[in-house]
Amino acid sequence: MAFIQELKKKDVILVNVQTNLFKKRFIAAASELAAEFGKVCVASLEVPTMEIAAALGKAGNGKKSICLIGLAAPGKKACPPGGTCAESDGTIMDLSMVLYRFIDTTQPKAVLFGPIYVLGQRNDKMEALKFINYLADDARKSGRKLVLFCNCTTETARQDCLRDVNLFVDKVLEEK
Amino acid sequence: MPTHFRDMQKKISDSLLQSEVEQSAALVTSKGAVAVDISVLTFLANEKGYKGVVLCIDRPHSFYVKMLEANGVSQKGMRFINVGFKETGENVTRIGDNPGDLTFIKIELVRTAQKMRLDEPNAKLFVLNDAVTTMLLYSDERTVGQFLHDVNNKLRELDVYEVNVIEPEEKLGTIIRKLADVVVDMD
Numbered sequence: 001m002a003f004i005q006e007l008k009k010k011d012v013i014l015v016n017v018q019t020n021l022f023k024k025r026f027i028a029a030a031s032e033l034a035a036e037f038g039k040v041c042v043a044s045l046e047v048p049t050m051e052i053a054a055a056l057g058k059a060g061n062g063k064k065s066i067c068l069i070g071l072a073a074p075g076k077k078a079c080p081p082g083g084t085c086a087e088s089d090g091t092i093m094d095l096s097m098v099l100y101r102f103i104d105t106t107q108p109k110a111v112l113f114g115p116i117y118v119l120g121q122r123n124d125k126m127e128a129l130k131f132i133n134y135l136a137d138d139a140r141k142s143g144r145k146l147v148l149f150c151n152c153t154t155e156t157a158r159q160d161c162l163r164d165v166n167l168f169v170d171k172v173l174e175e176k
Numbered sequence: 177m178p179t180h181f182r183d184m185q186k187k188i189s190d191s192l193l194q195s196e197v198e199q200s201a202a203l204v205t206s207k208g209a210v211a212v213d214i215s216v217l218t219f220l221a222n223e224k225g226y227k228g229v230v231l232c233i234d235r236p237h238s239f240y241v242k243m244l245e246a247n248g249v250s251q252k253g254m255r256f257i258n259v260g261f262k263e264t265g266e267n268v269t270r271i272g273d274n275p276g277d278l279t280f281i282k283i284e285l286v287r288t289a290q291k292m293r294l295d296e297p298n299a300k301l302f303v304l305n306d307a308v309t310t311m312l313l314y315s316d317e318r319t320v321g322q323f324l325h326d327v328n329n330k331l332r333e334l335d336v337y338e339v340n341v342i343e344p345e346e347k348l349g350t351i352i353r354k355l356a357d358v359v360v361d362m363d
Contacts, residue, residue, distance in 0.1 A: 092279065093282065093283075093286065093326045093330055096283045096286070097286055097287070100283075100287045100290065100291075104287070104290070104291050105294060127279050130279035130280060131279060131283070133280075134279065134280055134283050134284075
């Protein structure tokens with residue numbers, strides 16, 4: 001994917017993909033980031049972490065170099081057995097605690113996060129934007145790559161998302 | 177040492193950390209936060225061996241450093257979060273431009289406390305916030321109240337002792353008193 005090339009020049013990237021392609025692209029992005037950067041952290045707010053772990057395993061990425069964060073759902077386990085994984089309820093406070101527990105202890109070289117619209121569903125929109133702003137600032141300060149994924153279902157939502165999040169990222173990529 | 181300062185220290189050592197389940201305190205004063213700050217920092221750091229995080233909103237971290245030095249309080253293991261101040265330092269994190277950036281503040285505050293907890297799982301840790309009134313200049317009561325509730329919840333999860341220093345007529349006094357396990361009238 002083109003974003004890997006962009007990440008060589010920029011620290012924070014927003015990738016916008018069509019909803020029907022999101023899952024496939026997000027899993028592929030996790031795999032490519034792991035191959036390029038080694039240690040990565042994947043915060044998946046929609047794609048089950050089990051599927052990401054399976055895909056990364058198939059691609060030969062060691063479990064030790066990947067940390068996964070999944071959203072907690074009633075009656076469903078968010079984490080695959082083995083490896084490093086944690087659940088979050090999706091609120092900013094909880095998500096930031098879980099994410100930074102991994103970041104501050106394992107020092108990943110890159111973070112993949114998405115889809116970002118879920119943040120707005122579970123939190124106040126302004127707070128969600130400030131969280132993304134914090135993630136982006138912190139990634140730049142720490143020399144860590146940040147890849148945000150967006151899969152808005154309507155054109156209006158897409159425009160809103162791009163307009164708001166555009167302020168905090170170094171580059172927006174549209175993947176058709 | 178002035179008498180009122182000694183009185184404050186005695187009140188603090190007679191009132192705080194009286195039970196093992198106590199995790200949060202509200203110290204109420206009408207005579208300014210600085211004397212209460214130094215009293216509680218002396219008690220926690222020197223007498224009880226706590227390390228902690230000081231949220232610097234009304235005064236920069238250099239003020240606290242000088243105040244701690246002047247009073248013989250150990251800064252070892254202490255971290256400062258400067259909000260809006262440009263000073264930097266080894267044990268200082270600088271965030272935001274103003275105290276209205278509550279999302280930034282709570283993420284950084286909890287992150288710092290969590291980092292200290294991960295570094296030392298058995299350490300005795302605290303967070304000190306004396307700037308609720310100032311936060312209310314930049315954000316409405318509901319937003320600041322939610323901030324205090326969020327932070328209180330997460331610090332409890334991390335087993336970090338939270339101290340809020342407030343004025344008697346503080347607009348959010350009711351919720352702060354409710355969240356605190358012990359309330360001490362410092363006047």
